[in-house]
Amino acid sequence: MLVGLVGIPSSGKSTMFKALTLKDVAIADYPFTTIKANEGVSSVAIECPCKELNVKCNPKNSECRDGMRHIPIKLLDVAGLVKDAHKGRGRGNEFLDDLRQASALIHVLDVSGKTDSEGKLGIGNPEENVKILENEIDYWIFGIVQKNLGKIERTAAAEKTPLQRLLAEQLSGLGVNENDIKTALDKEKPETLEFARELRKISKPIIVAANKIDIPEAQKNFEKMKDGIENIVPCSADSELALKEADEKGLIKYDGKDFEILGQVDEKQNAALEFIKKNILEKYGSTGVQECLNRTVFEFLNMIVVYPVENENRYSDKKDNVLPDAIILKKDSTTMDLAKAIHSDIAEGMIGAIDARTKMKIGKDHELKGGDIIKIIFKG
Numbered sequence: 581m582l583v584g585l586v587g588i589p590s591s592g593k594s595t596m597f598k599a600l601t602l603k604d605v606a607i608a609d610y611p612f613t614t615i616k617a618n619e620g621v622s623s624v625a626i627e628c629p630c631k632e633l634n635v636k637c638n639p640k641n642s643e644c645r646d647g648m649r650h651i652p653i654k655l656l657d658v659a660g661l662v663k664d665a666h667k668g669r670g671r672g673n674e675f676l677d678d679l680r681q682a683s684a685l686i687h688v689l690d691v692s693g694k695t696d697s698e699g700k701l702g703i704g705n706p707e708e709n710v711k712i713l714e715n716e717i718d719y720w721i722f723g724i725v726q727k728n729l730g731k732i733e734r735t736a737a738a739e740k741t742p743l744q745r746l747l748a749e750q751l752s753g754l755g756v757n758e759n760d761i762k763t764a765l766d767k768e769k770p771e772t773l774e775f776a777r778e779l780r781k782i783s784k785p786i787i788v789a790a791n792k793i794d795i796p797e798a799q800k801n802f803e804k805m806k807d808g809i810e811n812i813v814p815c816s817a818d819s820e821l822a823l824k825e826a827d828e829k830g831l832i833k834y835d836g837k838d839f840e841i842l843g844q845v846d847e848k849q850n851a852a853l854e855f856i857k858k859n860i861l862e863k864y865g866s867t868g869v870q871e872c873l874n875r876t877v878f879e880f881l882n883m884i885v886v887y888p889v890e891n892e893n894r895y896s897d898k899k900d901n902v903l904p905d906a907i908i909l910k911k912d913s914t915t916m917d918l919a920k921a922i923h924s925d926i927a928e929g930m931i932g933a934i935d936a937r938t939k940m941k942i943g944k945d946h947e948l949k950g951g952d953i954i955k956i957i958f959k960g
């Protein structure tokens with residue numbers, strides 16, 4: 581799973597990217613083999629079961645800080661969005677290529693209205709920029725669908741194959757399946773832009789990070805916009821970065837919601853910290869940056885976290901590491917899906933599973949809930 585940060589130049593993508601990937605989870609089993617220049621590792625945070633079970637955990641693929649489990653997520657800084665990117669403007673083609681890999685997008689939007697739609701200083705229209713981004717993606721998907729549509733429709737008719745099946749093959753790189761396409765086909769005709777828009781809503785859900793909320797004009801603009809846009813979170817990437825850096829230097833202890841001053845801060849630093857506390861943390865509850873990523877993964881992508889164990893009594897693996905791994909799965913996943921996510925050999929030899937909380941035996945097609953602790957029983 582990969583989440584992309586998109587937005588026009590100067591909206592704050594790199595700042596947000598840096599804030600989200602700064603000194604993040606230190607992990608023994610590094611799960612991502614290749615990291616490109618614009619890729620980084622961030623994490624989503626969720627309450628760890630160690631608190632409720634009153635055990636001390638030893639995480640391997642994730643980290644537990646103050647009872648919160650931080651699970652790594654790959655993040656992509658997708659640069660190059662300008663109007664007409666789908667026609668190759670700016671770094672349009674690169675931009676769209678990067679988009680293909682993303683499961684969801686965070687649209688970093690400068691709501692201060694101080695940058696125009698090209699990222700230059702001037703009068704910007706944040707609402708219009710939301711539309712520009714959606715349109716660019718819609719036109720890009722539209723272009724892919726139209727490419728062979730005539731031929732695909734003729735083949736579907738001649739072979740009596742459902743159109744969605746043939747389209748699914750063409751669009752597999754976009755992360756849409758046959759069912760998704762059927763859903764879109766039920767609403768719109770495939771030759772329309774509206775059809776592409778339906779596919780975009782399914783395959784690239786977008787959360788809007790209303791960034792630069794520390795600027796007074798941004799707060800005014802946000803109030804005007806927030807009811808008209810479904811998924812919008814007020815953010816201050818600059819503040820998040822400043823807090824994380826101060827935490828790293830040992831000046832403050834920052835827990836994502838509030839901070840405590842620990843070290844020697846000079847007058848200027850103190851004023852900056854006070855400003856963030858009063859105008860961001862107390863007003864909005866957080867800088868919004870981590871919330872964007874958490875909501876993207878758990879709300880829009882409908883993911884849950886499950887903990888596989890080998891010893892259901894000690895909630896541990898063979899080496900007695902308690903709650904070693906946190907696995908992110910789709911909401912309707914089964915114990916078999918969990919087995920597959922661990923190892924194909926385990927899935928092949930799987931007999932059943934045990935719910936470690938209740939110690940009850942469960943089947944291969946048992947649907948998992950978020951926070952489940954599961955032992956897979958398999959023939960090795």
Ligand SMILES: Nc1nc2c(ncn2[C@@H]2O[C@H](COP(=O)(O)OP(=O)(O)O)[C@@H](O)[C@H]2O)c(=O)[nH]1
Nearest residue numbers: 589590591592593594595791792816817818819
């Ligand atoms: N006031 C304010 N400025 C920000 C915020 N986030 C980013 N910026 C500034 O906006 C400018 C562009 O940021 P950058 O991350 O390079 O944008 P990018 O082009 O989208 O990658 C920089 O001067 C940042 O310091 C924020 O939350 N508040």
Ligand SMILES: [Mg+2]
Nearest residue numbers: 593594595659
């Ligand atoms: Mg940048």
